Amino acid sequence: MELRIDPSTVDRCRALARAIVSPVSDFIAAHSTVAVERSVLRLLGVDGVGADEIPVPNLILDGLSAQDRSRGVAVAFGRGLAETGLAPAALGAAIAAGTVRLADFADVPEAAARGVLAPFVAASLARIRERRAEREERLERLPQLPPPLLYVIVASGNIYEDRTAAVAAAEAGAQIIAVIRSTGQSLLDFVPFGPTTEGFGGTYATQENFRIMREALDEAGEREGRYIMLTNYASGLCMPEIATMAAIERLDMLLNDSMYGILFRDINMKRTFVDQHFSRMLNAYSGIIINTGEDNYLTTADAVEQAPAVLASQFINEAFAHRAGMPDRQIGLGDAYEISPDLEDGFLYQVAQAQLTRQIFPNAPLKYMPPTKHMTGDIFKGHLIDAMFNLTSVMTKQTIHLCGMLTEAIHTPFLGDRVLAIENAQYVMNTARHFGDEIQIKPDGIIERRAQGVLTGCDALLERVAEIGLMSAIEAALFADVKRPPDGGRGFDGVFERAPEYWNPFEDALQGATV
Amino acid sequence: MELRIDPSTVDRCRALARAIVSPVSDFIAAHSTVAVERSVLRLLGVDGVGADEIPVPNLILDGLSAQDRSRGVAVAFGRGLAETGLAPAALGAAIAAGTVRLADFADVPEAAARGVLAPFVAASLARIRERRAEREERLERLPQLPPPLLYVIVASGNIYEDRTAAVAAAEAGAQIIAVIRSTGQSLLDFVPFGPTTEGFGGTYATQENFRIMREALDEAGEREGRYIMLTNYASGLCMPEIATMAAIERLDMLLNDSMYGILFRDINMKRTFVDQHFSRMLNAYSGIIINTGEDNYLTTADAVEQAPAVLASQFINEAFAHRAGMPDRQIGLGDAYEISPDLEDGFLYQVAQAQLTRQIFPNAPLKYMPPTKHMTGDIFKGHLIDAMFNLTSVMTKQTIHLCGMLTEAIHTPFLGDRVLAIENAQYVMNTARHFGDEIQIKPDGIIERRAQGVLTGCDALLERVAEIGLMSAIEAALFADVKRPPDGGRGFDGVFERAPEYWNPFEDALQGATV
Amino acid sequence: MSRIRPYGDATDDGKVQLSFTLPVEWSEAADEAARQLVGKMGFTDVQVVEGRRIAKDFSFFVVYASTAQSIDFATIKAPSAKEHAMSMDEVDAYVQESLGRKIRIAGACIGTDAHTVGIDAILNMKGYKGDYGLERYHSFETFNLGSQIAVEDFVKFAKEHEVDALLASQVVTQKGSDVKNFTALAELLEAEGLRDRVVLICGGPRVTNLMASELGYDAGFGRGTLPSEVAAFVAVTLANRRVATH
Amino acid sequence: MSRIRPYGDATDDGKVQLSFTLPVEWSEAADEAARQLVGKMGFTDVQVVEGRRIAKDFSFFVVYASTAQSIDFATIKAPSAKEHAMSMDEVDAYVQESLGRKIRIAGACIGTDAHTVGIDAILNMKGYKGDYGLERYHSFETFNLGSQIAVEDFVKFAKEHEVDALLASQVVTQKGSDVKNFTALAELLEAEGLRDRVVLICGGPRVTNLMASELGYDAGFGRGTLPSEVAAFVAVTLANRRVATH
Numbered sequence A, B: 001m002e003l004r005i006d007p008s009t010v011d012r013c014r015a016l017a018r019a020i021v022s023p024v025s026d027f028i029a030a031h032s033t034v035a036v037e038r039s040v041l042r043l044l045g046v047d048g049v050g051a052d053e054i055p056v057p058n059l060i061l062d063g064l065s066a067q068d069r070s071r072g073v074a075v076a077f078g079r080g081l082a083e084t085g086l087a088p089a090a091l092g093a094a095i096a097a098g099t100v101r102l103a104d105f106a107d108v109p110e111a112a113a114r115g116v117l118a119p120f121v122a123a124s125l126a127r128i129r130e131r132r133a134e135r136e137e138r139l140e141r142l143p144q145l146p147p148p149l150l151y152v153i154v155a156s157g158n159i160y161e162d163r164t165a166a167v168a169a170a171e172a173g174a175q176i177i178a179v180i181r182s183t184g185q186s187l188l189d190f191v192p193f194g195p196t197t198e199g200f201g202g203t204y205a206t207q208e209n210f211r212i213m214r215e216a217l218d219e220a221g222e223r224e225g226r227y228i229m230l231t232n233y234a235s236g237l238c239m240p241e242i243a244t245m246a247a248i249e250r251l252d253m254l255l256n257d258s259m260y261g262i263l264f265r266d267i268n269m270k271r272t273f274v275d276q277h278f279s280r281m282l283n284a285y286s287g288i289i290i291n292t293g294e295d296n297y298l299t300t301a302d303a304v305e306q307a308p309a310v311l312a313s314q315f316i317n318e319a320f321a322h323r324a325g326m327p328d329r330q331i332g333l334g335d336a337y338e339i340s341p342d343l344e345d346g347f348l349y350q351v352a353q354a355q356l357t358r359q360i361f362p363n364a365p366l367k368y369m370p371p372t373k374h375m376t377g378d379i380f381k382g383h384l385i386d387a388m389f390n391l392t393s394v395m396t397k398q399t400i401h402l403c404g405m406l407t408e409a410i411h412t413p414f415l416g417d418r419v420l421a422i423e424n425a426q427y428v429m430n431t432a433r434h435f436g437d438e439i440q441i442k443p444d445g446i447i448e449r450r451a452q453g454v455l456t457g458c459d460a461l462l463e464r465v466a467e468i469g470l471m472s473a474i475e476a477a478l479f480a481d482v483k484r485p486p487d488g489g490r491g492f493d494g495v496f497e498r499a500p501e502y503w504n505p506f507e508d509a510l511q512g513a514t515v
Numbered sequence C, D: 001m002s003r004i005r006p007y008g009d010a011t012d013d014g015k016v017q018l019s020f021t022l023p024v025e026w027s028e029a030a031d032e033a034a035r036q037l038v039g040k041m042g043f044t045d046v047q048v049v050e051g052r053r054i055a056k057d058f059s060f061f062v063v064y065a066s067t068a069q070s071i072d073f074a075t076i077k078a079p080s081a082k083e084h085a086m087s088m089d090e091v092d093a094y095v096q097e098s099l100g101r102k103i104r105i106a107g108a109c110i111g112t113d114a115h116t117v118g119i120d121a122i123l124n125m126k127g128y129k130g131d132y133g134l135e136r137y138h139s140f141e142t143f144n145l146g147s148q149i150a151v152e153d154f155v156k157f158a159k160e161h162e163v164d165a166l167l168a169s170q171v172v173t174q175k176g177s178d179v180k181n182f183t184a185l186a187e188l189l190e191a192e193g194l195r196d197r198v199v200l201i202c203g204g205p206r207v208t209n210l211m212a213s214e215l216g217y218d219a220g221f222g223r224g225t226l227p228s229e230v231a232a233f234v235a236v237t238l239a240n241r242r243v244a245t246h
């Protein structure tokens, strides 16, 4: 199956996306955020919470002067290490306990700070490389089934029930487990701590939850003879911190979109741009596949109309990811099956879009999201819409396949719902395994013309964005009909200009690192 | 979508089928059966039951001497009419009541008998033509939706509940309603009488039930602005009688297979061949579309292996139907979606078979039967298998589409099941309406090679059958692995040789009749 | 006869389909446990038509059974909030006539709920399923506060802008968060003495008008609501109250 | 803890999915009727997630609710007839050893049931899902009587051919016809004094071993039965009875 699309239009779109991202990258290079700095601390080994359950990295950042902050937390913290002789974790605890104040070490020479940090930085990176090697070893030993990789979510709000659900799903055939975050975690400017037993609509992304789940899935993987991947959400106010935790706990994927927070969570755009960049550098290094969030365009507006915006966003996400050093094989661009089930030939449009994405991004592990918006309490009909989605996915060779739940409109999935969803995908994908290979698309037919139209629309959109610049384009509501001012939205106060002497030891190490 | 198949093989198969049917036709021309004669009586207007609920036509036939029978019941009955001056219905009643005996009229001249019958025969045929014209008028005024025509069954065992169910289904979108017969009616050598309120696994095919349902569906059709078709089962020991009743009550379709009774109900083959012929002449005249029963090959044996037998049976059914004067547009050849849902690429094989049938019989209103054998108590999975069936049907432009029930393995359908089944078909067929037109099948790929293989297999099978003759072939278990001797099976005692002076006024009239 | 019972394929057969997961490894005993469990729920003629292992220590069942329960349909009270059917133009004319001024209306997703698509469908110009949203009505002045609006902020806004009608949306229902938030809003309005001065409406896919009245709301709108249905209700309710212009 | 309750997404939440049709025209009151009906069935937290008109005077509902019922799994008795797992060769060897002769076995679809595929799957050479049928065993002499065999004819055959084991199949279950036919067979064998001389087995998709024993059968086999499971049961049962060769 192959669509005839104009390669020069594709090239032009890619070039436009690069041009769009370029000035934003300059901005990024000149700024940092509290979340980036907190993740530097976490990388160094700082963890835990202080009074009022405030995480130690937050306490440390909150305690920095604006000037210290603008130089990067590393130097100030390094001074403390050099002076106290404590390990990073202990120093963090001491600061949290109020027994030590970083401000007191302002006089320690910068060189000393840098020197004392070096081994911790090296050890931290070595640890990440180790986790990465561990993943590779396991994948070698416990190979996954061929794609589409069945991906399901757990979201009970209790990590222990989530674990039960995840292990059951793995046994039923799931290859990737996502733990959905508790409602609105992306708006928290800190990462909660410890195991969660009471979340709303999901379970907090915490390092302990990551660990509990990783351990359970490793066991399940050994039992099943297949490595089970674990994923969570980065996008939000804590992208780099979650990327850090994920690297350490060997998550395999992360939701990480360069614009999701801006458009769909009203997070400040500058904050998001800076955060996504550092988080993706970490993701790249830790071998984590990112999943972008283009599905959100489709759930909040008309899916037929939004198709060019989805493609444009994929190009932009790709360009940002390349900037952060990600290879194509780690860039899981998103798409979703959200066209109304009542539209005549809607399936044809879906096939067109899915195949278009597949051809334009041949090496990307595409992430295909299920129908959600048009799902209703009619679980029987819902199961069928999911089946057509499953068929489209196998026909167009999507890589990461989020299984749709027949109860999507009702509740976060029950254990039994998840099994039915997996069985749906298994049945459809097996009975139609090579269908995509065995058919050709009619030249100039409905499907091909739709795909060409989407590409043309994307080209036009990117051209406009390139003209006025990405930040202004977002301000002009060119994406998802949502209007966001450059200095509005949450988390803007956490963005700051880098002082000339700004230093982030991890950024330096990661820049140009190849694994 | 088009398969490349060898037209000369198709032509040869068709010629072989004609050759196979030809000697059987000679046999048919030389014989009659009690069922044929009873239907002559019914056509004349004889109806009702006598003692022990025995239908009057049966009482009359049972009372005939072997000699009288061999001449056809018409003459003996005509003699009675001439002598008593009664109308056929009254004469039948009198015979049933024992007040009149046909044997007493042996001396009435044959010419008198023939003479008195002529107006009744003419009136009977006029009535059938009237019902046919009525159908045409209604179809004109209340056009159906385009095919695949959604067909559902009702089978509560109570004609009044069936009526409720049928009307509800029509409103939900059903275009054809089949009333399933009570268990094993095909083995009864009589047609039950009156409305049924207690059947097993279905509701008896009786003329009163036909009438009740026709009336309800005519009303529903007016309400919906679409003519709703009604269908029932002919095949069995009473094929011609049911064809008669169906003509009179304006059924639109009838299950009528030239070999079903033989293979799947152990009905004597000679009986079946003779019966199917006369019943089909009637069907042809009354504008009734027949539905053949190739699905039965697939439910009782492996569906992948049986594919050539299905095609061979379609060719034979076609040849027999042509012999009975049926135009292609009334020959609803059967096929079914019965390949195991666990088979990799099973969907591709189904598409191959369905498209092959479509191309070989371009003018036949193909009847596509749903998955049944592999349906289980897992209604969720069952609903999906039905969805893939629905997709195959719309892709390959099947005409008569029997909607699969998610509860197939559990019970005869509930009212709600039927609606879910219709909605399944509506959703899938609408979302993928023109998918079949928008794709091409890969030359020499899995699908095309499968179709070619089935055709070759069919050719070989027909060749063997032609060699040894159809009756011997059935005796040698060449069809459905079932072995039936020519003089074995039920209803053989109801087959008899025609005397030289045999006369069937309807046969004469129908022969060569064009409507 | 207004007593009704589920209908499978015959009047009063009481047929119901069930499915559930039991936390036991599958075995014939698990099937039997499912059968007995459904029996304990009061069903008869219990058929475990599917029972199978879905994972270690979990089995899934599909069951058909008959219930002897019935409902006297005549006794069901579920007054509809949708009975004042009017088109946009009719509403505009009606409001002009009966109130002679614009109705001030504010909507929000309250609590932590961020599902704005539903309330937007009611308020935004574009509307829902071809039915224009309240912003397009001449007779309404609308304020769409958006998502995750604390109940306190919503009430404060209502006070400051002297709104006539409040539209609160809740889509997330987990752990009863919808009921909690709706209740908090109603109570705060009461406490602030505002309750009687506004038309208070809730909505969301799990909302029913009955539930709304139990929570002290004037109306509740569920799945598939059209903007004009809400507009008509607000207009008629306000007209009936003949509230003097503030 | 052996008390179990349905599991939705948390231990003991008791979540069950239901669907059914009510014979009323859809309205908000119909949704409410569905809610109350499920409440009367003893469920709590009843959510009518789908309710709609499916035809004149009929509405369809999907409901999620919690049950407070639970089952003490430890008390469930459902002895399996499938515990004597043996392969074909093992059965043959076992029979040779323990009985020293062929077992004579007759199977039939009794009553008006014509669904032979199931009993054929057990008896025919070819077998089921790669497991050979009893005809292929050296240790069995099998008689497959086919479909629609009257109970009287089946018993007569058993007597005349001195069979050791009878396999009765019932696939149609409407109006309890399966139970009726199975019962008739068991009673006739009893009346004829044959019951103790044969191994009496029933099977079909709705059959359970428990139901079989309640009907006075030695075993019952349900959906998915493999021929070797039946063969092993017959062999072991006969060996245990140490019936003298006729």
Ligand code: B12
Residues within 6 Å of the ligand: A155, A180, A181, A182, A183, A184, A200, A201, A202, A203, A264, A296, A299, A300, A372, A373, A374, A375, A376, A407, A408, A409, A410, A411, A412, A413, C107, C112, C113, C114, C115, C116, C117, C118, C119, C121, C122, C128, C167, C168, C169, C170, C171, C172, C173, C174, C201, C202, C203, C204, C205, C206, C220, C221, C222, C223, C224, C225, C226, C230
């Ligand atoms: C789109 C969507 C999202 C989008 C929302 C985007 C947005 N800006 O609204 C995003 C991706 C952001 C999202 C996030 C989440 N979601 Co969400 N989401 C959905 C989804 C797919 C569709 C909802 C929708 O837009 N429906 C279409 C609208 C038009 O319908 P509606 O809301 O029912 O509105 C109509 C009526 O109800 C009524 N109405 C609604 N409100 C009001 C108010 C008034 C006053 C009136 C008169 C009428 C009215 O009128 C509308 C038109 O008829 C549903 C699943 C589904 N298919 O329903 C899940 C769903 C609602 N989400 C769910 C969850 C759990 C979440 C998250 C918590 C997940 C997580 N852990 O991150 C987050 C939480 C966000 C938050 N803080 O609230 C669950 C809720 C489970 C439950 N019952 O509690 C659902 C059911 C999915 C699931 N099965 O898990 N979600």
Ligand code: B12
Residues within 6 Å of the ligand: B180, B181, B182, B183, B184, B200, B201, B202, B264, B296, B299, B300, B372, B373, B374, B375, B376, B407, B408, B409, B410, B411, B412, B413, D107, D112, D113, D114, D115, D116, D117, D118, D119, D121, D122, D128, D166, D167, D168, D169, D170, D171, D172, D173, D174, D201, D202, D203, D204, D205, D206, D221, D222, D223, D224, D225, D226, D230
């Ligand atoms: C194929 C089929 C037919 C074929 C049967 C062909 C044949 N020669 O067998 C035909 C088309 C003829 C047919 C006809 C009818 N059928 Co039918 N049929 C089916 C179908 C689709 C599959 C059954 C099957 O073959 N299953 C595969 C076999 C391998 O499974 P199984 O029977 O369960 O057997 C296994 C076990 O149960 C066990 N087993 C079975 N018997 C025995 C016996 C012993 C001793 C042992 C140890 C084990 C054992 O071992 C087997 C292997 O594991 C089912 C629906 C379905 N999907 O189940 C409907 C179904 C069984 N049929 C049904 C009906 C109503 C009929 C008719 C009455 C319809 C009618 N009015 O004409 C007729 C009646 C025929 C009659 N007199 O009995 C209903 C029964 C409803 C009910 N619960 O009462 C069903 C469920 C369909 C439906 N939803 O309406 N049918």
Ligand SMILES: Cc1ncc(COP(=O)(O)O)c(C=O)c1O
Residues within 6 Å of the ligand: A181, A182, A183, A184, A185, A186, A187, A233, A234, A235, A236, A255, A256, A257, A260, A265, A291, A292, A293, A294, A296
């Ligand atoms: C890219 C991306 N990140 C994060 C999230 C979820 O984060 P939250 O719901 O916490 O905002 C989503 C949800 O759809 C997403 O698409």
Ligand SMILES: Cc1ncc(COP(=O)(O)O)c(C=O)c1O
Residues within 6 Å of the ligand: B181, B182, B183, B184, B185, B186, B187, B233, B234, B235, B236, B255, B256, B257, B260, B265, B291, B292, B293, B294, B296
């Ligand atoms: C062609 C044909 N006729 C008749 C029937 C049913 O008749 P009965 O079940 O009464 O034998 C079928 C059932 O599948 C059939 O395929």
